[in-house]
Amino acid sequence: MASEYWLIVGLGNPGAKYRGTRHNIGFETVNELAQRWSVRFANHKGLADLGKGTMSMGGSTVKMFLCKPLTYMNESGQAVASVSAYYHIPADRIVVIHDDMDLAFGRIKLKSGGSSGGHNGIKSIDRFLHTPDYYRVRMGVGHASRSGDAHDNTINWVLGEFNAAQRKQLPEFLADGADAAESIVFDGLAKAQERFNGR
Template sequence: MSTWLLVGLGNPGPEYEWTRHNVGFMTADELARRARASFSSARGMRAGVAETVISVTGLGIPPGDKLVIAKPRTYMNESGVAVGKLASFHKVAPDHIVVVHDELDLDFGQLRLKQGGGDNGHNGLKSIRAHLHTGDYFRVRIGIGRPPGRQDPVDYVLGTFPGAMREDLAVEIGRAADACEALVTEGLASAQNRFNS
């Protein structure tokens, strides 16, 4: 039996719930909902964790494989603390870690899957690299677009999605969850062919 660690990035607390920076949390919530798994506080892990052993009728991962879905309870710039602890505890190598995060360089509605690469100024990814000592994990990048005009990118990512976008947002979160499932069940190349836009 192998274990996959899927981490949705975001900031904890209700004030951040609908912010652009929290699309990773939203995707983790959707995956947990599909797996009928609930998040609980994992002792010493600094994360909310939902664990499931996948059956044939589950997400399609080979029967018996374990999926650990996590939402760090640290702020974004310390995400690596939780990821490092979880990876060590569950003995998960980077090639079985999937990080879901917002991406300024992709327009809203775009999705990209990849393995490795730079951090592109994303503080959550920088922290994960520092704690894993590598950037060679899988990423599901959810486009949020660039801020309009001269708006500070920090203010933009911490801004909430307008109410008018919530329906489209739900569709995009569903697609991101589908992409996560495809990545762990079919492999990167197949998932990229289906979801990279």
């Protein structure tokens, strides 16, 4: 039987070394949601920090899990699939929040399914869930310069920290990302896309 819970996943890498990096914007957005809805995290089988709670909007209340995989980015799917299977949460009730280099810093795009866009965390989730058909909140972190070795540049970029101007804007951006995840849950994808994709 399918669960009544939603699963909202923020992607990132565990440990102090990665805190504040572009790749961890998913973790930070889920932390924003946890603060907003008073959710506490506990360990799920060594694979994820998982918190259970409810959120309410416009007279509706939904039950949800907030999830931060502890498997490192490239194996995120292992954690997501484990939580999904354990609590019987289908793919169409999963929202994944992640960094996206194809979008300028501060831009948000919402979608369901489609390509991974080369994002290793998304590739892993597609593989372990056996479907790409879950919701995604793509949060723009901008792109590394195109000079030199593209692969090294990309790694250094996503594992680098936001600049001073971006750090000032970050609280507002994280709040927007949290709003976008909530909007998918409460308003449906089409309405949420209307609200966020054109910004």
